[in-house]
Amino acid sequence: MSYLAAAIALIGLLAALNLLFTVGVVRRLRDQSAELAALRESGQAKPRPVDDVALPVGAPAGAFAATTIDGEPVTLGTFGERPLVGFFSPRCTPCKEQLPTFVKYAAARPGGRDTVLAVIVGTEEEAQETAELLRPVATVVVEPDAGPLQRALGVTGFPAFLLIEGETVAASDYVFLPVADRDLAVPAAG
Structure with missing residues (x-):
C-alpha cells in the first residue's frame, strides 16, 4: 500500500510541476x-510575407563568393547585369516539379548558362542527379x-527563384513562371 501512496x-x-511550467x-x-506588437507599431519590425522564400522585389542582393561544381570561382558579378538564380534541394518535391520548367527556360535564355546560376542545397552525393540536369543550362x-548564397539572397525555403537586375532583386518567387515572365518582359520593354 505504501508503494501505491508513493x-x-x-x-x-x-502534475504540479507540469502546471507550473505551462x-x-x-x-x-x-x-x-506584446514586445513584437510594440516593435511593429514603432516601425522597427516589418513582417515578412509568409510566402517569401527569398529577398523581396526591390531588396539589394547580397555579395557572395562560391565555387562551382567545375571548380570555378563565382560572384554575383560573374553572371552579368541580369542573372537568373534558382535554388533547389534534392529532397524537395516542389523543386523536382519546377526543375524541368527551369531547365527548359534556361536552355533558351539569351546569354545561356553564363547568365544562369543554379544552387543545389545538400551534399555532393545528394546533388549529383540534379546537377547533371542543370549543368548544360546553368552554372x-x-x-x-x-x-553563403542562401544568406546573400535571403533564401529560407525551396525552390526559390530570383531575377536580379543591377544588384537589386527584380523578381522573386517560389514558383518559377512569375520570375520567367518578369525576365521576358524586361527585354521587350527595353
Whole structure:
C-alpha cells in the first residue's frame, strides 16, 4: 500500500510541476507577443510575407563568393547585369516539379548558362542527379543548408527563384513562371 501512496504522490508532484511550467510558458509567450506588437507599431519590425522564400522585389542582393561544381570561382558579378538564380534541394518535391520548367527556360535564355546560376542545397552525393540536369543550362553550385548564397539572397525555403537586375532583386518567387515572365518582359520593354 505504501508503494501505491508513493506513486500517487509522485504523479501529483509531476502534475504540479507540469502546471507550473505551462503557466511560465504561457506568461513568456504573452510577453513576447506584446514586445513584437510594440516593435511593429514603432516601425522597427516589418513582417515578412509568409510566402517569401527569398529577398523581396526591390531588396539589394547580397555579395557572395562560391565555387562551382567545375571548380570555378563565382560572384554575383560573374553572371552579368541580369542573372537568373534558382535554388533547389534534392529532397524537395516542389523543386523536382519546377526543375524541368527551369531547365527548359534556361536552355533558351539569351546569354545561356553564363547568365544562369543554379544552387543545389545538400551534399555532393545528394546533388549529383540534379546537377547533371542543370549543368548544360546553368552554372551550378552545391552548398550546405544556410550556405553563403542562401544568406546573400535571403533564401529560407525551396525552390526559390530570383531575377536580379543591377544588384537589386527584380523578381522573386517560389514558383518559377512569375520570375520567367518578369525576365521576358524586361527585354521587350527595353
